[in-house]
Amino acid sequence: MAFPLPSRLRLLGLSLLFPVLVSAQTTPPASPSPAPAAPASPQWYLLDAQQDGGVMGISANRAYRELLRDKVSTPVLVAVIDAGIDTAHADLKRIMWHNPREIAGNGVDDDKNGYTDDVWGWNFLGGPDGRNINQEALEETRLLARLKPLYQGKTRTAVPAAKRPEYDLYVKVKKAYDDKVKENTQRLQEYGQAYAENAQGAEGLKQTLGVSRLDTATLRNPPTQDAELRQVTRGLYQTLLQTGFASLDDVLMEMKKGLQETKDQMDYGLNLSYNPRPIVGDRPDDVKQRDYGNRDVAGPDPMHGTHVAGIIGADRENNAGILGVAPNVQIMSVRAIPDGDERDKDVANAIRYAVDNGAQIINMSFGKYFSPQRPAVEEAIRYANTKGVLLIHSAGNENNNLDQVTQYPSPTFQNGQSVPNMITVGASASTNDETLAADFSNYGKLRVDVFAPGNQIYSTLPGSKYGNLSGTSMASPVVTGIAATLKSYFPQLTAAQLKRLILESAQPIHTKVRQPGSNKLVDFSTLSRTGGIVNLYRAVQLAQQPMP
Missing domain, CATH: 3.40.50.200 (Peptidase S8/S53 domain)
Structure with missing residues (x-):
């Protein structure tokens, strides 16, 4: 089981919302990746493209209204x-x-x-x-933990013919495991830096505006007449609309969640010595x-x-x-x-x-x-x-x-x-x-x-x-x-x-x-x-x- 990690941060592209991290913002924010605005209905997936403004739902409401009402x-x-x-x-x-x-x-x-x-x-x-x-390990982690003691350091020709399919699996699993360790190590560093810098920028903007929360209402009409600061808030407001967040605090929560999920992946999913199965007490x-x-x-x-x-x-x-x-x-x-x-x-x-x-x-x-x-x-x-x-x-x-x-x-x-x-x-x-x-x-x-x-x-x-x-x-x-x-x-x-x-x-x-x-x-x-x-x-x- 895995969500896209994390889902809407892809729309931010992990680019910094705050390119200049000082108490008073003076530079417009980096442009976010293009993304559609969220539909007006929270359950957009029930809507009909022809009757509901082109929203690509499954026409469930229409089916109940027109075809199933009396059934x-x-x-x-x-x-x-x-x-x-x-x-x-x-x-x-x-x-x-x-x-x-x-x-x-x-x-x-x-x-x-x-x-x-x-x-x-x-x-x-x-x-x-x-x-x-x-928490559980990934399947490649479980396989590598079992196969590594058998095949580490060996060449294929040194392995008996009957064992070569298993050796080939070891090679494939090891590559997949190493790739995920590299990917998650890099992601952990990127998410950690992005979270820290954006958290600092958000706090600085809150202090400058004298507000406790940077939500869409505040960013749409900020309590300042400073032209450059209003340009910053306008850009951040557009980013929230495009990515479906209600506030910058929610963005930071999502970043923190992504950071924790990546850390869990390293601590559990890719940990060769982690095995929670004794909790179940079965014969795996x-x-x-x-x-x-x-x-x-x-x-x-x-x-x-x-x-x-x-x-x-x-x-x-x-x-x-x-x-x-x-x-x-x-x-x-x-x-x-x-x-x-x-x-x-x-x-x-x-x-x-x-x-x-x-x-x-x-x-x-x-x-x-x-x-x-x-x-x-x-x-x-x-x-x-x-x-x-x-x-x-x-x-x-x-x-x-x-x-x-x-x-x-x-x-x-x-x-x-x-x-x-x-x-x-x-x-x-x-x-x-x-x-x-x-x-x-x-x-x-x-x-x-x-x-x-x-x-x-x-x-x-x-x-x-x-x-x-x-x-x-x-x-x-x-x-x-x-x-x-x-x-x-x-x-x-x-x-x-x-x-x-x-x-x-x-x-x-x-x-x-x-x-x-x-x-x-x-x-x-x-x-x-x-x-x-x-x-x-x-x-x-x-x-x-x-x-x-």
Whole structure:
């Protein structure tokens, strides 16, 4: 699990907001990278391009208003395999799945499914004593820690022929690990310097203006008549509008968050000696083991999963908060994704748990680039397919071409066959211009099926709060919400039919956009198999037609 790190700082380009750091600013601020202004509606992703000023949403509001208003919905069970969900959130508590066969807190496996007191779902990152894993190492770190003692300092020719594939893996893993250490070391230095200098500049400007907060209202009309100072505040105001921040204090908080995330990556994700798995107390290499974990489906940090759950199905009937994409959904929380790389064993077991407990659709907003227990995950995916379960998977946030770099779970099995019951989703933004493809999103004409809104997505946060997050992690539940809506109103649809409807209703878009991670302009339609963005209105129209 990873957000683009951190999402909106990309729009600032880490350039200094304050080029001259003195108590009185005298130089205009550096120009920020071009970025679209945030749409007026916080839930822009529900809007319709034709009826709502060109905003590139999924036409959900229009679908409910014009096509689904008088139709009856049926309940749909959606599993969210993630870092945990705040089940008490005001906009989620009514829609959370409750295991009807389990009695809470009696210490007995009432339904005999192997998981004691799994009332709200299950946590494969927890131990029997109630402790939980939060931080984890990256998969390349875990692999390197295992392979380094075996192959460090050796040449390929010195390794027995039977061991050479593993040696080749060691070489590949070591390069990936070394590249990430270098990247994060540089980023840590850059973020630290940028944060310190911008914090100093912000404090200096506050003192000069005699204000305690540099928000958009203050910067739009600053308490000064000094022409040069007003020019500075005007530039900063425009920067806030373009990047969607409410104040410079929020920018500094985001910078500090990025600094901490990078530090955590070094301290945990890339630490060869870090291993939190004893907390769980399982046999990590035994992919057949099922009996481990605990009932804590929120975990230490349920932010990511709570945001995902709200996108899919936040309560549409309580006249408060936000609207989930799907109308009549139950959310099952399956905790298997730490802050770091998930383990294949946990993902496989999470899929199986969801399927065995009745999930019809599974959201998987996670991914990584090495999969040592890949056969176990693929076996679980095939099992889900035999039970008619559709999987929705995020494409990843590293602006990689997945036709050239494999991300796991892969949309293709090891034998080369396409996974029939999985949709891989890239992230799009709100405006139909060169920024339409989110700059962090992975893409691929062959291995990414479709794009969906994933930039500045407003949804639920722990503690009955709300806020914006960005990532393909947000795009995936948009598609999951569409799948759940179709299943709710057309319950006879199979997983294969749901996938076909979602992909066929995404019409190709030929806008010239920046290829993620570069300034190269490409046709948006070349970034995925469908070349388009998901659209609930068109999907419902297709679903109303006779199935082939």
